[in-house]
Amino acid sequence: MLIRRELPQDAAAVHAVHAAAFHRPELPESTPREAPLVDELRDTSEWLPRLSLVAVEETVVGHVVCSRGRIDDHAALGLGPIGVLPAHQRRGVGSALMRAVLGAADALDEPIVVLLGSPNYYPRFGFGPAAEHGIHPPVAEWEPAFQACPLTGHDPEVRGTFRYPAPFDAR
Template sequence: MLIRTETKDDFKHVFNLNYLAFEKRDDEAKLVERIRFSNCFIRDLSLVAEEQGEIVGHVLLSKAKIIQENGEKEVLVLAPVAVNPSVQKKGIGSNLIQEVLRRAKDLGYGLVLLIGHPTYYPKFDFQPAKQHGIELTQFIVPDDVFMVCELIEGELQRTNGELRYPPAFFR
């Protein structure tokens, strides 16, 4: 399996992959498109997994912000991660997540947040964000599915406030 940065030639394949991975709904596929053409997109953090020339997985980190008492802090949000249903449960999603988190850290980003399954993401060091003083009001979700991963030691101690997803998540 090859994990690489997404290219323009991959866009159609990534759309179809997200459509299949999310039960033939196009919400996530359209979200990826909106993010790609917004100012929250980071090209180096949109990755695909390729097997035998076919794209079988995709993960995307994009910019968001935490509103704090003393201003705003730029952070990343993970959404979505997709794996072709025909090859799920083979570690493709895990490999994509590990690689995108490594790249985000290398780029100097300190925190990644997400809304996700509370038993899946802790293996990547995600933990409930609320216990670290980070709130989410744009979406109503249980506390255990709103999670944060500290990529750079000490970032959680310096961060509290409300996560704000960018407009691309709401169109």
């Protein structure tokens, strides 16, 4: 498996990954919101091409992206979505994508990455409750699943409410 930056010709495959990864059988005709979210993020100034990574095993089997968010007036990253084709799940693809995107973000001197996700899964990658760092989600009910991973350049004095890029607002 190769983890590399997403290329323009990967857009359709990335959309398909998220559509399959987040498919809900009870809504068979519905496109999961994560698939168009990535498409919409690409059209914003918050899209960070160096932090949109794909996992390739002959074809694209997984994708992760971090986009530019803000903690009040300070730059931060929002991770997500991350998706892996169902046939490739539980094989380490998601873990490899997580490690790669966090390493890339740190190498780019990004200070902190936040995400909304399982508090049982993401601590293995260095995430913990964002509130412990004084960072709060844009929706108070998200607090139990809102997590942060401080990177090398993190300033613990930066505290406040995290804001995702605009495409997240419609979700």
